Amino acid sequence: MTTLQDLETPCLVLDRARLDRNLTAMRTRCQALGVSLRTHVKTPKSIEIGRLAHGGATGPIAVSTLREAEYFAKGGFRNILNAVAIAPAKLARVAAIQQATGSTVRIVLDSDVVARAVAEFARDQTGAPIEVLIEIDCGEHRSGIAPDDPVLLDIAAHLAKPKVRLAGVMSHGGHSYASADPAEIRKVAGIERDSAVAAARRLRAAGHAAPMVSVGSSPTILYADHLDGVTEARCGVYTLWDLAQASRGICRLEDIAATVLTTVIGHNRAAQSLILDAGALALSKDISANTFMPAAGYGLVCDAQTAAPLGSLCVNAVHQEHGTVKVPDASWYAKLPIGSLVRVMPNHTCMTCAAYETYHVLDGNRVVDTWGRVNGW
């Protein structure tokens, strides 16, 4: 039997029961909303978790890199949306993945320049059509065009060409992450939905089919009043949750499924601290939870077995391979002797997990499996 004590630290452990609960809850939620769930696997980046998100099937997924697209296509996922605006130089790789695997890798764009480049590329290639969603800005102002932007119909016209298919529109209410107020998140969810639906209506009124209306972020999907007119929900962080989400009440600490297992490697009594072998690379330097949870530091220190927070201990400082945990009193040196294990809940699970190649899957006290991840580009 493999237990936590058998693992090399730092490493990533995944609580199977929490994962299953998270995945079931979002499937149920999307059923209630009457939309298809498109899991954004940029968070878990794991074929096993991608399958479990769809109850064991290779259901619809969104990815954020073409390497993810390749990995999941090879893993049998046939319905893939690459949800970051495509660069023309990447079209050959998209086509190659489609040709090698038979999967559909839909792309996203928000400019007429790229729409023209896609049409030209598609005309000259022999594989399956290139399917495109137009990105709609619903208020985050990162990328995408406004639903009433005149260029929307120009883009659609450029895409009305042989071997290209305008599949629809997508919108991402990422600014929902800036709020801890349910009313505000609900409002963002409404605008996200309305923006995407309005853009799809304009396209259809102009004679384009545009069957897909894709929206999402985990908070907006959870808080939306309804998703009428939307066909699918994209969300990823719900699979693992993290402190940034817990800090805003979107999930509970007990829902956080992926944690970093780390060893106490030092007692610095002069500085009243414990030293962990999880530092900036093992935890990431993301401290986004601290806006609404100022005591989160670089992560909450938890019991290795139960994953329950240990007092209010957090990782206060990081160096490349050192994490420093201030302790309120000397009793902690006896509670956590050098060599003992703790687990750290991450600020932002997408950032933290990206440092690891595998999840060690935990069922109670037993490590029952090792699941791969795809990182890089």
Add this chain to the structure above:
Amino acid sequence: MTTLQDLETPCLVLDRARLDRNLTAMRTRCQALGVSLRTHVKTPKSIEIGRLAHGGATGPIAVSTLREAEYFAKGGFRNILNAVAIAPAKLARVAAIQQATGSTVRIVLDSDVVARAVAEFARDQTGAPIEVLIEIDCGEHRSGIAPDDPVLLDIAAHLAKPKVRLAGVMSHGGHSYASADPAEIRKVAGIERDSAVAAARRLRAAGHAAPMVSVGSSPTILYADHLDGVTEARCGVYTLWDLAQASRGICRLEDIAATVLTTVIGHNRAAQSLILDAGALALSKDISANTFMPAAGYGLVCDAQTAAPLGSLCVNAVHQEHGTVKVPDASWYAKLPIGSLVRVMPNHTCMTCAAYETYHVLDGNRVVDTWGRVNGW
């Protein structure tokens, strides 16, 4: 001929001429100081760079993880110091690396608890002796013991056992990173040296050989008045340099050897910004350069060919795979059309490079080689 245009973005490119200049400068500096150079390969994590640091030889190196130790030992490096305090559970892996490769993997500790554990472990194993350095705190107060701490001699006594060898002491003036004042850095360098030398003297006065006196950080090695009594200099960031170091005048922008090649994937005219395909994972969320260079953002945007900064453009915001660059005027959309390449200088090269498996080595405009890296644990 491979050029930057042939690479998939985002990726890591390494300017060979800058690398060579950095490596030569530090070798020359250590010769002038009369100390051996122990390159800290936690920065480059590459066998090729480790060799070049020693003029092509597999010279002394420091590592920060046992996976690095394994990788470099397999790559022929025989003199390795694992410069992070060891946990007792990791001793078997240290011994296994020594046994499999014939390399010496010296370990570091700062407590009598671990010293006892090392002696017990060593007694029962059949391989080469376990060689140990005691970590001395010279003012950073992260880890290590004060040079006059009574426990120093207790630790040494615990290590005076069969199959263990007390190799010496090490100290790291990491708090030199907090200052841009040469006088202050010189002062830290002096204390780093004096602390290590004082601890070694105490050990020798008590009858221990303690031949090694290891100190360093790139800034303290560059600024030290002298290193009398020190045997070796440990430094790593000098190999690649970065904005955090440039921001404090430790290096110049023209010395930064590793940059992230990225593609402009969007023009958000409403938000007056360019969108890059290098975001939080490709750049890291380290913003340490901003203390002394408030306009560094998540990295300076540079010309793809020359690596010269483009105006004062920086990456102002990051999402997982999106980087947002505010532009002062609309002329930048013509200068950097969608699909064009730029390079981003990183805040902290150790963090940024860790997202990549390879360096694409650049000689002028040609990509002449691909070098591997070791990441993870």
